[in-house]
Amino acid sequence: MTVGAASLARARQAGRLRSLVARRPVVLLAGGLAILLVTLVAGVVAGTVAVPPGETLAILAHRLLGLDVPRTWSTAEETIVMELRLPRVLTAMTVGVGLAVAGTTFQGLLRNPLADPYVLGTASGAALGAAVAVLLPVRALILEFGLLHALAFLGALGAVLLVYKLSRVGGHGQMTSLLLTGYAVGSLLAAGLAMAMYASGAGLRQIFAYLLGGFEAASWVRFATALPLVLGASILIGLRARSLNGLLLGEEAAAHLGVDVRRERAILLTLASLATAAAVAVSGLIGFVGLVAPHVVRLMVGPNARLVLPLAAILGASLMAGADLAARLLGEIPVGVVTAVIGAPFFLALLRSSRVGYEL
Amino acid sequence: MIRLEGVTVLYRDRPALRDVDLQIDAGERVALVGPNGAGKSTLLRAMAGLVEPAVGTVWLGGAPLAYLDRLAIARRLAVVPEVAVLPFATTVDEVIALGRLPHEHPVRGMRPADRAAVAAAIERVGVGHLMGRDARELSLGERQLVLLAMAVAQASPVLVLDEPTVHLDLRHQVEVMDLLVDLNTRDGTTIIAVLHDLGLAAHFFPRLVVVDGGRIVGDGPPSVALAPDRIRDVFGVDPSLVRLAAGAS
Amino acid sequence: MARLTSSFPAPSTPLGANRRPAAPPLAGRRVILPLLLAVIVACGGGAVVTTAPPSQPVVLPTTNSTAAPTAPPSFPVSLTDDEGTVVEIPAAPQTIVSLTPAATEILFAIGAGPRVVAKVEDLANFPPEASSVPVVATFQGVDVEKIVAAEADLVVSGGAPFGQGPAVEQLRRANIPVLVVAPATLADVLDNIQLIGSATGDGVSAKALADTMTADFDAIRAATAGLDHPKVFYEIDATSKIFTAATGSLLEEMLKIAGADPITTGSATAYDIAIETLVQADPQLILLGDAAYGVTPEQVKARPGWNSISAVKSGNIKAVDDIVITRPGPRLVEGLRTLALAIHPDLVLPPPASPQPSAQG
Numbered sequence: 001m002t003v004g005a006a007s008l009a010r011a012r013q014a015g016r017l018r019s020l021v022a023r024r025p026v027v028l029l030a031g032g033l034a035i036l037l038v039t040l041v042a043g044v045v046a047g048t049v050a051v052p053p054g055e056t057l058a059i060l061a062h063r064l065l066g067l068d069v070p071r072t073w074s075t076a077e078e079t080i081v082m083e084l085r086l087p088r089v090l091t092a093m094t095v096g097v098g099l100a101v102a103g104t105t106f107q108g109l110l111r112n113p114l115a116d117p118y119v120l121g122t123a124s125g126a127a128l129g130a131a132v133a134v135l136l137p138v139r140a141l142i143l144e145f146g147l148l149h150a151l152a153f154l155g156a157l158g159a160v161l162l163v164y165k166l167s168r169v170g171g172h173g174q175m176t177s178l179l180l181t182g183y184a185v186g187s188l189l190a191a192g193l194a195m196a197m198y199a200s201g202a203g204l205r206q207i208f209a210y211l212l213g214g215f216e217a218a219s220w221v222r223f224a225t226a227l228p229l230v231l232g233a234s235i236l237i238g239l240r241a242r243s244l245n246g247l248l249l250g251e252e253a254a255a256h257l258g259v260d261v262r263r264e265r266a267i268l269l270t271l272a273s274l275a276t277a278a279a280v281a282v283s284g285l286i287g288f289v290g291l292v293a294p295h296v297v298r299l300m301v302g303p304n305a306r307l308v309l310p311l312a313a314i315l316g317a318s319l320m321a322g323a324d325l326a327a328r329l330l331g332e333i334p335v336g337v338v339t340a341v342i343g344a345p346f347f348l349a350l351l352r353s354s355r356v357g358y359e360l
Numbered sequence: 361m362i363r364l365e366g367v368t369v370l371y372r373d374r375p376a377l378r379d380v381d382l383q384i385d386a387g388e389r390v391a392l393v394g395p396n397g398a399g400k401s402t403l404l405r406a407m408a409g410l411v412e413p414a415v416g417t418v419w420l421g422g423a424p425l426a427y428l429d430r431l432a433i434a435r436r437l438a439v440v441p442e443v444a445v446l447p448f449a450t451t452v453d454e455v456i457a458l459g460r461l462p463h464e465h466p467v468r469g470m471r472p473a474d475r476a477a478v479a480a481a482i483e484r485v486g487v488g489h490l491m492g493r494d495a496r497e498l499s500l501g502e503r504q505l506v507l508l509a510m511a512v513a514q515a516s517p518v519l520v521l522d523e524p525t526v527h528l529d530l531r532h533q534v535e536v537m538d539l540l541v542d543l544n545t546r547d548g549t550t551i552i553a554v555l556h557d558l559g560l561a562a563h564f565f566p567r568l569v570v571v572d573g574g575r576i577v578g579d580g581p582p583s584v585a586l587a588p589d590r591i592r593d594v595f596g597v598d599p600s601l602v603r604l605a606a607g608a609s
Numbered sequence: 610m611a612r613l614t615s616s617f618p619a620p621s622t623p624l625g626a627n628r629r630p631a632a633p634p635l636a637g638r639r640v641i642l643p644l645l646l647a648v649i650v651a652c653g654g655g656a657v658v659t660t661a662p663p664s665q666p667v668v669l670p671t672t673n674s675t676a677a678p679t680a681p682p683s684f685p686v687s688l689t690d691d692e693g694t695v696v697e698i699p700a701a702p703q704t705i706v707s708l709t710p711a712a713t714e715i716l717f718a719i720g721a722g723p724r725v726v727a728k729v730e731d732l733a734n735f736p737p738e739a740s741s742v743p744v745v746a747t748f749q750g751v752d753v754e755k756i757v758a759a760e761a762d763l764v765v766s767g768g769a770p771f772g773q774g775p776a777v778e779q780l781r782r783a784n785i786p787v788l789v790v791a792p793a794t795l796a797d798v799l800d801n802i803q804l805i806g807s808a809t810g811d812g813v814s815a816k817a818l819a820d821t822m823t824a825d826f827d828a829i830r831a832a833t834a835g836l837d838h839p840k841v842f843y844e845i846d847a848t849s850k851i852f853t854a855a856t857g858s859l860l861e862e863m864l865k866i867a868g869a870d871p872i873t874t875g876s877a878t879a880y881d882i883a884i885e886t887l888v889q890a891d892p893q894l895i896l897l898g899d900a901a902y903g904v905t906p907e908q909v910k911a912r913p914g915w916n917s918i919s920a921v922k923s924g925n926i927k928a929v930d931d932i933v934i935t936r937p938g939p940r941l942v943e944g945l946r947t948l949a950l951a952i953h954p955d956l957v958l959p960p961p962a963s964p965q966p967s968a969q970g
Contacts, residue, residue, distance in 0.1 A: 047754050080757050084783070199878060246458065248458065257459070258431040331749070
């Protein structure tokens with residue numbers, strides 16, 4: 001009885017916090033954007049080479065805003081800020097947005113709080129695509145690098161398509177069968193990846209680097225390619241937040257509430273997979289952000305997708321850029337390690353405090 | 361309001377409904393009764409457009425169901441869903457607000473009118489004391505009431521319920537029945553409910569449709585639809601076991 | 610997510626695994642493909658279109674294209690590195706960064722040492738003069754920012770096989786000339802030395818070094834030519850799988866010149882060999898390239914299934930210094946000598962012509 005009363009009190013408290021904040025989502029939005037900005041500036045100001053913050057901002061002001069600022073910096077510093085750090089931070093943010101939005105969508109679609117962007121085999125597909133790119137006897141360095149990202153993208157999409165086609169069990173339980181098929185296909189592709197890694201010889205290092213994930217390969221070109229995909233998919237998903245909300249009580253209830261479940265599911269799956277594939281193509285496999293960001297946001301504003309999607313996107317961007325900064329400062333350790341080290345305990349704490357998970 | 365013409369629904373090649381003709385006019389209050397597996401739920405699903413008849417047509421609000429998209433159906437007909445698993449912590453208000461999905465602005469969400477409808481539904485169903493609670497922590501009965509409030513918030517002219525009293529204690533069962541009668545008589549909402557409790561059905565519903573083996577075998581006021589020999593044939597029990605209170609309120 | 614890789618053990622990539630992508634067949638393809646296109650278009654009846662020539666102006670499959678200079682070096686110079694990228698070096702580099710240990714040794718050997726401002730971590734720490742050079746890269750990664758901040762005007766990198774692919778790309782985007790060296794044969798090593806020499810303006814000393822190294826190699830080759838070539842197994846590592854020389858690798862070439870009949874993996878892409886294959890091949894001599902990591906002949910004798918191998922039965926297991934043997938730099942001569950003497954202990958070799966620094970293993 002005391003346990004029940006305690007959890008009741010907690011729920012009431014959570015509800016109070018939530019209603020306090022939920023009535024002013026603008027506050028959260030503004031706060032999130034502020035954090036994002038701070039993360040952006042921090043990411044550009046910090047690095048292994050100490051460029052004074054004042055100079056960094058001056059460089060940004062000069063190059064981005066076209067302001068006529070007295071030139072107190074060296075060419076090397078400008079190169080570091082504009083060609084190395086800025087595209088990297090922006091790419092990290094883009095990937096964070098893509099993964100967080102995709103994670104939110106998959107969690108809502110599959111009605112499973114443990115779903116992450118990789119749940120339908122995108123990770124294995126992308127990794128296999130990258131491995132194939134490394135194995136292909138194509139010579140020039142530029143092509144090889146571009147090829148790796150392109151094939152990773154196609155591999156991710158191909159995996160989802162395969163999962164979708166294979167899971168066409170009509171009618172009920174479609175989502176469950178998607179989830180299970182995703183696991184099966186993912187395992188199959190992982191086996192293919194293992195074979196590719198075995199046959200890769202000297203290319204193994206590259207494949208491994210891709211698997212661990214990271215933003216060393218960030219460039220303006222890759223950023224400009226990934227951004228429209230991620231942003232476009234995210235906005236389109238955001239416009240369909242209503243369907244995600246409808247699915248909260250299940251597919252039948254959603255249908256009764258006016259959601260064309262079949263169509264919305266196909267559209268949302270495609271968009272979320274596109275966002276994931278674009279993110280994964282650029283950065284490799286980085287986990288936890290897509291899983292944790294939506295949950296943190298739901299703690300604050302509830303499951304309403306209209307609020308969760310934009311806020312999770314902002315949080316995902318900040319998290320990813322922050323993790324990349326930490327990875328950089330800690331000696332270029334893989335970003336995936338940072339997100340796991342932060343994300344896993346955080347997720348455990350989440351599980352204990354607010355009972356994220358199934359309830360019947 | 362709702363019309364089924366010669367509807368046959370197949371479920372895995374077995375006919376769950378055979379050649380069903382049924383008409384329910386606006387403002388009626390109808391209970392669907394019958395033994396397990398008779399096809400009552402299938403009948404409901406056919407009305408709600410969840411299953412497509414292999415033969416025959418379903419009409420909703422004057423239009424064939426096949427011509428209506430889900431949004432149009434939702435605006436004409438609300439279904440109280442079965443108690444479902446919620447994947448995330450969701451407050452009672454958020455669940456009830458889902459009822460406004462067919463009406464709210466697709467992008468911007470709830471408008472003041474929607475919020476008012478939610479508040480009205482909460483008061484009507486009497487779940488105000490549950491506000492702010494996590495819906496997953498409610499008892500089954502409380503959750504059922506919340507889902508009922510959600511369907512009421514949807515404010516569609518037809519309200520469909522599949523065994524709405526399953527998890528409720530007697531007092532709440534009567535309360536829900538009273539509420540349905542109130543919605544029907546005051547707001548003119550057409551009520552269609554699948555009930556397993558014949559006594560409840562006979563007491564609160566002026567019209568009973570008896571379904572057995574996928575066919576409608578009885579349709580009319582309780583005394584007619586549930587005549588003793590019908591009870592013996594359909595339910596296979598001694599009619600004297602079923603004591604029907606006379607008349608609906 | 611991470612669970613993908615959990616079942617796959619991390620391999621140890623052998624040092625000699627730098628590989629230049631196979632050039633000759635693709636070079637041919639570069640010519641054939643445009644020709645084919647031209648033929649097809651011509652047959653189409655439309656206007657005859659001469660397809661654009663391949664983007665690389667140089668079609669040579671080999672690594673460097675400039676002639677070995679006997680005159681003073683002239684800049685700007687245009688060089689083709691081991692990946693086929695044309696690298697423009699506008700002026701004699703004064704701020705050089707070396708991202709492979711072999712490149713560090715080469716740079717110091719040809720006289721560019723004083724101009725090397727940053728290097729990759731070298732566990733063997735050679736040459737001693739390089740120990741004061743700050744480290745900007747390890748096996749884990751390259752600190753591109755530091756290299757850019759140092760305003761480097763030449764970087765020598767090992768490329769993708771060293772995990773330096775992204776770094777090379779970033780440096781090139783920052784307009785820093787980067788030469789990627791990935792030698793696959795002995796001739797490649799000599800070419801690398803001259804390539805780097807041309808890049809730093811030390812072409813003369815580079816050619817001199819290469820010439821003397823060639824002479825030394827030839828001397829060893831001549832000395833071992835008439836001898837019996839025993840079956841030799843060079844063990845790179847045997848902690849998980851058994852790693853040895855891949856077919857067509859630099860290591861295999863060196864073992865042959867050193868007068869051995871080397872056991873290889875049988876494939877150019879695989880670095881491991883099955884124990885059964887090894888037992889059947891039955892080497893007469895086992896060279897422990899992993900001796901520096903604590904592997905002793907006693908340990909080898911104790912390995913299950915190895916006791917049927919002739920080398921184990923006769924106790925013919927020797928430790929060798931893997932660094933000088935596998936590092937594609939100026940000390941390769943010493944490496945080859947070490948191999949030759951390990952394989953033919955009674956061999957008498959003329960003293961080396963190339964300057965042999967006091968090298969330790």
